Amino acid sequence: MTTHHQLSWRYLVLGKQGKTGRRVCQQLERLGASVTGVSRTTMPAFHWQDKTLVWQNLFAGFDAIYITYQPDLAVPMAAQDIARLTIAARQAGVKQLVLLSGRGEPGAQEAEQILAQSGLHHHVIRASWFNQNFSEGFIAEMVARGQVMLPQGHMPEPFIDANDIAEAVVQCLTNPAIEPGIYEVTGPQLLTFSRCIEMIAQQLGRPVGFCDVEVDDFLAVLKEQGATDDVLWLMKTLFSDVLDGRNNYTTDVLEQLLGRPATTFSEYVSKAFGQPLSALPASVE
Secondary structure (H helix, E strand, O other), X not given: OOOOOOOOOEEEEEOOOOHHHHHHHXXXXXXXXXXXXXXXXXXXXXXXXXXXXXXXXXXXXXXXXXXXXXXXXXXXXXXXXXXXXXXXXXXXXXXEEEXXXXXXXXXXXXXXXXXXXXXXXXXXXXXXXXXXXXXXXXXXXXXXXOEEEXXXXXXXXXXXXXXXXXXXXXXXXXXXXXXXEEEEEOOXXXXXXXHHHHHHHHHHOOOOEXXXXXHHHHHHHHHHOOOOHHHHHXXXXXXXXXXXXXXXXXXXXXXXXXXXXXXXXHHHHHHHOXXXXXXXXXXXX
């Protein structure tokens, strides 16, 4: 779709090891662009809670930054951190910011507004739940064990593929014809968690059970497994508020950005679970 006018730019990706960050780096590299990815384990390292790092120095020399916030823009500190980032980016001479955001999250919308008021060229990719949560995220271990336990198992959600998100991000980063603003992207169909697990089990050729549980029971299990208070708060917010039906519709925004249909969940399942689970990559961010 795109004529890439900005491939001479230098790109910085925050969250190199994340589901979309890793893919954005790979896609930019394939286009021949200069891209640097940073995370907690890189040199230099980037960690949102590291107050000793001078962000302006890290951002110097880069034209555009792709921002993924950890653990999620829904958490209370997110807006303050995004505000700090926009100031540092402006001081460092960065021209463009692209932010990964989530649908239906008030905290995320606050961060989006801060970006919009930054004075920088900006895009927000506001995405639905990732397909890859089933193969690279917190649900993957449950799938491997053959028993998935989640709240809101029958709430429809338009799951989206992380590769599609990364491609949309790269379009925004490299195509100056794409107007600044919010792009709310989804997968092409509404599916429930229980239906997703059925499709995965069919592809694997073995049973994978699904148990729809109350949010509090789900959190109790996570706490027993050693989840931090921040993770417990986030999971409660996601399963109590975000998955309350407010997002059970699809958009065609992704198709407009990419010039092709969004990846279906069945296409994702065929690719992701057509190999042994032990061979699937683990997301560390």
